[in-house]
Amino acid sequence: MIDDFAKPKQRRQSVPVRVGNVTVGGDAPIVVQSMTNTDTADADATVAQVAALARAGSEIVRITVDRPEAAAQVPRIRERLDRIGIDVPLVGDFHYIGHKLLADYPDCASALEKYRINPGNVGFKAKRDTQFSQIIDIALKHDKPVRIGVNWGSLDQELLTKLMDDNAASENPVSASAVMREAIIQSGLLSAERAEALGMGRDKIILSAKVSQVQDLIAVYADLASRCDYALHLGLTEAGMGTKGIVSSAASMGILLQQGIGDTIRVSLTPEPGGDRTREVQVAQELLQVMGFRAFVPIVAACPGCGRTTSTVFQELAGDIQGHIRDSMPKWREQYPGVENLNVAVMGCIVNGPGESKHADIGISLPGTGETPSAPVFVDGEKVATLRGESIADEFKQMVLDYIERRYGQGSSSSTTDAA
Numbered sequence: 405m406i407d408d409f410a411k412p413k414q415r416r417q418s419v420p421v422r423v424g425n426v427t428v429g430g431d432a433p434i435v436v437q438s439m440t441n442t443d444t445a446d447a448d449a450t451v452a453q454v455a456a457l458a459r460a461g462s463e464i465v466r467i468t469v470d471r472p473e474a475a476a477q478v479p480r481i482r483e484r485l486d487r488i489g490i491d492v493p494l495v496g497d498f499h500y501i502g503h504k505l506l507a508d509y510p511d512c513a514s515a516l517e518k519y520r521i522n523p524g525n526v527g528f529k530a531k532r533d534t535q536f537s538q539i540i541d542i543a544l545k546h547d548k549p550v551r552i553g554v555n556w557g558s559l560d561q562e563l564l565t566k567l568m569d570d571n572a573a574s575e576n577p578v579s580a581s582a583v584m585r586e587a588i589i590q591s592g593l594l595s596a597e598r599a600e601a602l603g604m605g606r607d608k609i610i611l612s613a614k615v616s617q618v619q620d621l622i623a624v625y626a627d628l629a630s631r632c633d634y635a636l637h638l639g640l641t642e643a644g645m646g647t648k649g650i651v652s653s654a655a656s657m658g659i660l661l662q663q664g665i666g667d668t669i670r671v672s673l674t675p676e677p678g679g680d681r682t683r684e685v686q687v688a689q690e691l692l693q694v695m696g697f698r699a700f701v702p703i704v705a706a707c708p709g710c711g712r713t714t715s716t717v718f719q720e721l722a723g724d725i726q727g728h729i730r731d732s733m734p735k736w737r738e739q740y741p742g743v744e745n746l747n748v749a750v751m752g753c754i755v756n757g758p759g760e761s762k763h764a765d766i767g768i769s770l771p772g773t774g775e776t777p778s779a780p781v782f783v784d785g786e787k788v789a790t791l792r793g794e795s796i797a798d799e800f801k802q803m804v805l806d807y808i809e810r811r812y813g814q815g816s817s818s819s820t821t822d823a824a
């Protein structure tokens with residue numbers, strides 16, 4: 405008998421970091437975050453996108469602060485978000501001139517809840533340490549945490565060259581990719597040590613070490629996690645478009661999360677032209693939910709369909725219900741506490757339909773080709789109805805809504821406890 409075979413490892417213990425109203429690390433739930441792709445100097449577009457990301461479930465949103473015009477808008481963006489009731493913490497993404505922007509725009513420094521520093525481009529040669537210290541000093545003054553975010557695309561070249569030279573002179577040289585991974589890890593750890601030496605507490609430091617290859621990401625984070633107890637921000641950089649981006653992110657982060665590694669995640673998808681930026685939030689949530697770490701929206705299980713069903717009714721119904729649930733979640737979260745744990749099944753025929761439907765909270769087994777045109781509905785494992793005729797889909801949708809109201813509605817005995 406296989407028991408507990410696939411249980412996630414106990415979560416790695418990290419020092420919790422407070423980012424505005426959200427805790428990253430420690431025992432806090434794994435946080436979903438995202439990043440805008442608007443020009444931060446365009447406050448209208450940025451407010452709209454931050455609001456959309458937050459409403460989709462992003463618990464932290466990062467914005468680019470790349471020039472004075474952007475820094476000047478940050479406090480206004482914060483004010484406008486507050487006015488429309490969006491209290492999601494904003495993180496500033498700084499490269500090259502972060503020290504100057506934060507010093508010249510103190511209202512920006514104050515409006516942001518965290519500063520992201522890239523050790524690979526915080527400054528070069530003699531200026532690097534000074535400019536890094538300036539950012540840390542400003543963070544200390546404003547009592548803000550930082551993320552020391554290494555990215556292999558902008559890795560500290562001096563450090564990499566030194567490690568490559570040391571490796572070449574070593575009696576047992578390792579591969580160039582192993583040296584590169586070590587440089588990524590050391591870059592993060594050395595910068596974090598420097599921040600601590602400047603007076604920053606471990607409870608103000610989050611680390612990330614992003615690369616774009618799945619196996620490299622797993623190796624880098626597994627090593628990094630064993631060498632420190634800083635909270636870790638997990639993400640595969642430049643994951644790419646569409647299914648490739650989703651699969652690569654899910655494969656790499658899924659393995660690390662299963663090992664107990666990762667306190668906050670971002671899925672770096674490249675949106676299709678004109679595509680929806682909130683997709684990355686949806687993917688991050690679904691990754692955490694399907695792995696059993698958190699619940700965000702009810703899950704609709706649907707069979708893939710096969711030659712036993714020629715109708716598209718079940719696919720349309722599954723899509724319809726999933727879409728309706730996702731659209732309704734901002735309201736339902738308040739109205740139906742616990743509804744995110746609901747499981748719905750929409751199945752295409754009698755082979756697996758009744759079995760899968762019985763395992764769901766509410767499920768329907770639609771008729772396959774040649775089957776009697778009737779659809780049994782199961783609620784909490786019991787068959788409660790058989791739907792027939794043209795309106796099967798509408799009737800089942802209504803049954804799902806009634807079930808939600810009954811089980812999770814205010815005043816229902818199970819709205820605060822798990823229902824039978």
Ligand code: SF4
Nearest residue numbers: 707709710752753755
């Ligand atoms: S439940 Fe039926 S229709 Fe769906 S995949 Fe299985 S056999 Fe095919």
